Amino acid sequence: MSLILSEQELVRRNALTELYQLGINPYPPEAYEVSASAENILLEFEANPEKFQEISIAGRIMSRRIMGAASFCELQDSSGRIQLYFKRDDLCPGEDKTLYNTVVKRLLDIGDIIGVTGFVFKTQMGEITIHVKTMTVLSKSLRPLPIVKEKEGQVYDAFTDAEQRYRMRYVDLIVNDSVKETFIRRTKVINSMRNFFNEQGYLEVETPILQPIPGGAAARPFITHHNALDIPLYLRVANELYLKRLIVGGFDGVYEFAKDFRNEGMDRTHNPEFTVLEIYVAYKDYLWMMDFTEAMLERVVKEVTGGTKVIVNGTEIDFQRPFKRIAILDAIHEHTGFDVAGMPENELREVCKKLGLETDPSMGRGKLIDEIFGEKCESHYVQPTFITDYPVEMSPLCKRHRLNPDLTERFELMINGKEIANAYTELNDPIDQRARFEEQMSLSERGDNEAMFIDQDFLRALEFGMPPTSGMGIGIDRLVMLLTGQTSIQEVLFFPQMRPERIRKALSPQDFIRIGVSEAWAEHLIKAGYTSVEAFKDEKAAVIQQKLNGYRKKNKLDLPAVQMDEIERWLTTPENTAK
RNA sequence: GAUUUGUUAGCUCAGUCGGUAGAGCAUUUGCCUUUUAAGCAAAGGGUCCCGGGUUCGAAUCCCGGACAAAUCACCA
Numbered sequence: 001m002s003l004i005l006s007e008q009e010l011v012r013r014n015a016l017t018e019l020y021q022l023g024i025n026p027y028p029p030e031a032y033e034v035s036a037s038a039e040n041i042l043l044e045f046e047a048n049p050e051k052f053q054e055i056s057i058a059g060r061i062m063s064r065r066i067m068g069a070a071s072f073c074e075l076q077d078s079s080g081r082i083q084l085y086f087k088r089d090d091l092c093p094g095e096d097k098t099l100y101n102t103v104v105k106r107l108l109d110i111g112d113i114i115g116v117t118g119f120v121f122k123t124q125m126g127e128i129t130i131h132v133k134t135m136t137v138l139s140k141s142l143r144p145l146p147i148v149k150e151k152e153g154q155v156y157d158a159f160t161d162a163e164q165r166y167r168m169r170y171v172d173l174i175v176n177d178s179v180k181e182t183f184i185r186r187t188k189v190i191n192s193m194r195n196f197f198n199e200q201g202y203l204e205v206e207t208p209i210l211q212p213i214p215g216g217a218a219a220r221p222f223i224t225h226h227n228a229l230d231i232p233l234y235l236r237v238a239n240e241l242y243l244k245r246l247i248v249g250g251f252d253g254v255y256e257f258a259k260d261f262r263n264e265g266m267d268r269t270h271n272p273e274f275t276v277l278e279i280y281v282a283y284k285d286y287l288w289m290m291d292f293t294e295a296m297l298e299r300v301v302k303e304v305t306g307g308t309k310v311i312v313n314g315t316e317i318d319f320q321r322p323f324k325r326i327a328i329l330d331a332i333h334e335h336t337g338f339d340v341a342g343m344p345e346n347e348l349r350e351v352c353k354k355l356g357l358e359t360d361p362s363m364g365r366g367k368l369i370d371e372i373f374g375e376k377c378e379s380h381y382v383q384p385t386f387i388t389d390y391p392v393e394m395s396p397l398c399k400r401h402r403l404n405p406d407l408t409e410r411f412e413l414m415i416n417g418k419e420i421a422n423a424y425t426e427l428n429d430p431i432d433q434r435a436r437f438e439e440q441m442s443l444s445e446r447g448d449n450e451a452m453f454i455d456q457d458f459l460r461a462l463e464f465g466m467p468p469t470s471g472m473g474i475g476i477d478r479l480v481m482l483l484t485g486q487t488s489i490q491e492v493l494f495f496p497q498m499r500p501e502r503i504r505k506a507l508s509p510q511d512f513i514r515i516g517v518s519e520a521w522a523e524h525l526i527k528a529g530y531t532s533v534e535a536f537k538d539e540k541a542a543v544i545q546q547k548l549n550g551y552r553k554k555n556k557l558d559l560p561a562v563q564m565d566e567i568e569r570w571l572t573t574p575e576n577t578a579k
Numbered sequence: 580g581a582u583u584u585g586u587u588a589g590c591u592c593a594g595u596c597g598g599u600a601g602a603g604c605a606u607u608u609g610c611c612u613u614u615u616a617a618g619c620a621a622a623g624g625g626u627c628c629c630g631g632g633u634u635c636g637a638a639u640c641c642c643g644g645a646c647a648a649a650u651c652a653c654c655a
Contacts, residue, residue, distance in 0.1 A: 007624050008589050008606055063615080070612045087612070110605080123613045146590045147605055149616040156616060157591040157604060163647045164590095175590095218655060265580085265653050370655065394655060412655085422655075488648095499646065 008144045015107040016140050022098065026140035032115040034058050039079030045120050045128050052120035057082070057130065058138060060174065061112050063149075066105055072129070073108075075116070076174070083129040084116060091132060104135065111141030148175045166496050185304060186480045186492055190257060192300045193277060202253030202279065207242035209235060209259065215455040216240030216397070218440075220263040222272075235261035240397065240471065241458045243280045244426060247469050248461045255279035257476065268488035269418070272497050275476040284470040286409045286425040290386050293413060293421055293472055294321045297384070304483055312416055312485050315382060323384040323413070328373055331387060335377045340369060342406060348372075364443055366393025381414035396436040398424035413474075420479055423472035430462035 005013070019026045036055040045052050059077035069088040074081050088100040108114070118133040146159040158176070159165065165172040165179075172179050194204065212231065214221035216238030226233050239258045246254045261273050281289070301308055301319040308320040326334075329341045338351050348368040352359045357375055359368060369391050381387070388411040389401055401407035409425035427433050437454045480492045490496035 006589055006606095011606065065614050065617050066611095067614070067617085068611045070614080072614050072617085074615085083615075085613070089612095121613095123615090125613070125615070127613090127615075129613080144589045144605065147616095148590085149604070151616045154616085159590070161586095161591095161647080163586095166647095220654095262654075267651095267654085268649090270654060366655085390655090396655095419655085501646080 006144075009142060012109055012140070012142045012144075015109065016142065018107055019103070019137065019140065022102070024103065024137055026137050028136070028138065032056075032058050032136060032138055034077075034115070037079040038075065038077050038082035041082055041120055041130070042080065042128055045122075049120070054117070054119060055130070056115060056117040058115035059113065060141075061108060061110055061114060062145075063147075064108070064110060069100075071104060075114070075130075083123075083127055084118075085121075085123070085129045085131050086135070087131070091135065099135065103137070108137075109141060109144070110147065111143070111145045112137065113139040113141070145171060146175055162490070163498075166490055166498055167501055169494055182480075182484045182486065182492060183494060185484050188304045189300055189480055189483055190277075190476065192303045193296065194257075196296050196299060197253070197255050197279060200253065202255050202281065203251055205243070205246060205251075205254045205256050207239045207246075207256060207258070209261075211236050211242075213455045215458060216242075217260075222261050222263045237262050238276070238473075239278055240473070241455055243278055243471065244466060244469070245458065245461045247280050247282050247426075248464055248466045252283070253279065253281040266497060268490070269478065269481075271477070271489050271493055274489070274493075276473050277476055278471065278473040280426070280469055280471040282467040282469050285468065286388075286411055286423055286470050289423045289425075289470040289472050290323075290325065290388075290411055293423065293474075294323050294384075301483065310483055310485065312482055313487055315416065317383060317416060317482065319384060323386055324381075325386040325388055325411075327389040327407075328369070328377075328387050328391075329389070329407075331377045332369070332372055335380060336372065338372075340372070362443070364393050366391050366395070370394055378414060378419075379417040382416050384413060384415045384420075386411045386413055392436075393439070395424065396440050397427055397433075399427045399429070400432070415482060418478060419475070420482070421472055421474040423470065426466070426469040426471050428462060428466040428468060430459055433462055434459055 016026055034056055036052065036057050038057070038059070041052060041055070041057075057075065057077060059075040062074045062076045062081060064073040065071060071086045073084050073086075075084050086100060086104050088097055091100045091104065092098070115136045115138050116130060116132045116134065118131045121129060121131055123129050146157070148158055149156040159172065165176070169179075173183075197204070210224070210226070210233040212233060214234035214237050216236075217240070219237040221234040221237050224233050224235065225231070236258070237260055239256055239260070243254050243256060255278065257275060257277050259273050260276050262270075263272065264270065266272060281292075284292075298308060298319050298321050301310065309316055309318050311317070329339070333339050336351075336355060338355075340348060340351060343351070343365075345365050345368065348365060349359055352368055352371060355372060355376060357371055359371065363371070373387070389404075389407045390398070390410045390412075392398075392400060392406055392408050395408040395410050398408040398410045401409050411421075411423050412419050413421035413423075427436070437459070441454065477489050477492050481487065481489065484492060486492055
């Protein structure tokens with residue numbers, strides 16, 4: 001397939017050819033030794049100028065200012081940007097000034113990756129700059145980058161189109177500094193959590209992503225097929241049941257940063273694949289887990305932001321311990337005035353009606369209560385708040401409450417009106433667990449397609465005996481959103497899911513040669529505006545002749561004018577579609 | 580899935596009432612030895628997202644489609 005290239009791409013490809021002709025490999029194989037980064041030069045040069053008299057650095061050219069025998073450009077490495085100063089007679093001390101006159105001034109472009117050696121100095125304008133002694137082309141860039149300029153904090157022509165930023169995240173990362181910061185912080189959050197767990201002696205583990213039964217959560221799974229076994233497999237919607245099997249196996253604490261997959265809608269808080277941290281600790285209950293979660297979050301926020309407060313969308317959120325705690329039924333009472341404790345399903349349905357909430361027959365007690373909470377209460381919890389003691393129907397994997405068997409020992413952590421974490425005193429009674437799964441099955445028969453599948457092997461594991469255990473899961477993407485002030489999940493995922501991009505099929509001169517057009521003319525047909533063979537064949541021969549010969553004259557082609565009988569021949573040749 | 584908005588040069592965007600498609604940056608050429616959103620002078624660069632319709636004439640009006648964003652629905 002030939003490419004239709006923009007003028008700027010052609011210029012760069014020509015520069016590439018010229019580099020080869022000068023004996024310069026634009027993609028050299030050798031390692032390039034780097035002794036300094038932009039950041040450490042800028043931070044340390046003034047205090048220790050003698051340390052920077054012979055340095056090497058590599059990076060991408062982000063801007064160029066060319067004068068006669070001197071030029072400046074900005075070099076960007078992973079730590080930041082620094083200015084380079086090229087002076088012709090310093091770069092080319094001998095007679096041959098090609099490296100400066102041709103390569104630096106003409107063949108380098110914004111986006112090229114180069115390495116330089118030289119010494120650091122300060123310009124008359126007061127900018128710390130590298131005076132370049134040698135320059136090596138490390139990678140020629142063939143596509144122009146978006147040009148983002150900045151002066152005194154004001155950004156001009158920012159690269160902001162969300163579609164392009166997400167589809168070409170590499171470009172986004174190159175030209176938009178803050179994007180890199182967001183992702184670095186994401187990794188810091190995860191590292192901070194990992195350190196916290198490891199310090200307690202918990203074990204990081206990996207469990208299957210391809211599961212024969214998609215258990216542990218109620219969600220629509222992605223289905224795939226294993227050829228050798230000839231069975232369906234599901235991408236996990238959760239890893240909970242596998243981690244609990246490991247607790248049965250005798251580990252005291254296990255955790256996993258897991259990619260889970262749910263075949264559901266996408267919006268600014270949902271991506272089909274997302275990251276969840278799940279941790280299970282033996283001999284603990286949900287009260288312990290609340291303390292643990294608070295302590296972990298407070299520490300993570302302090303480590304990552306330096307304080308306990310973050311601002312999201314103008315709202316300040318304080319992660320200072322302790323977080324508020326309220327039982328879900330109290331929360332509903334507080335925000336709706338209805339006391340739904342112990343209320344049977346038909347009365348709950350009435351309450352929903354009075355509150356103006358839609359219900360459908362597939363909803364059991366649990367879903368109805370969840371609906372009321374979600375619609376009427378959730379948004380009130382902006383500061384970190386533990387919502388506790390959910391009704392048993394909503395929580396099939398959670399142990400019944402020690403004081404009230406209609407409730408469970410569960411909490412969700414709400415922050416900024418969104419669920420961030422979910423935790424249980426885990427159900428370890430195999431008889432009750434089986435009964436709860438069966439209850440889920442009957443919900444499923446009523447049409448709730450989110451009810452859970454029964455995992456018989458998991459029940460078998462419980463029958464061998466699982467110690468009392470508390471488990472907790474945190475949506476990492478949403479936590480990172482909070483801690484980076486982002487309001488859309490796409491901003492915290494390097495490569496968010498997008499609809500496939502439609503690639504316009506480029507027409508190749510071959511397509512015209514196939515119908516008998518001479519090689520000399522084929523490429524000019526495309527440039528003259530014929531974008532498909534069909535469109536070309538629909539045109540009248542006289543019109544084509546006029547257009548082509550007009551094009552020939554305008555572009556001063558070194559070709560004989562095209563004759564009518566030749567065009568007639570092209571138009572009557574059947575297209576050979578074989579490739 | 581619904582509604583709204585958007586899609587014009589490599590990038591960011593104008594484009595009046597339907598009448599030959601524009602700017603800044605970037606690119607090319609020339610000048611310039613410490614510039615910095617470098618400057619000065621000139622030039623080139625377009626499938627106006629795609630397909631239909633209305634019209635003498637469509638970037639512009641109408642219909643359909645693609646993609647994106649926002650809001651909603653969905654989402655323990």
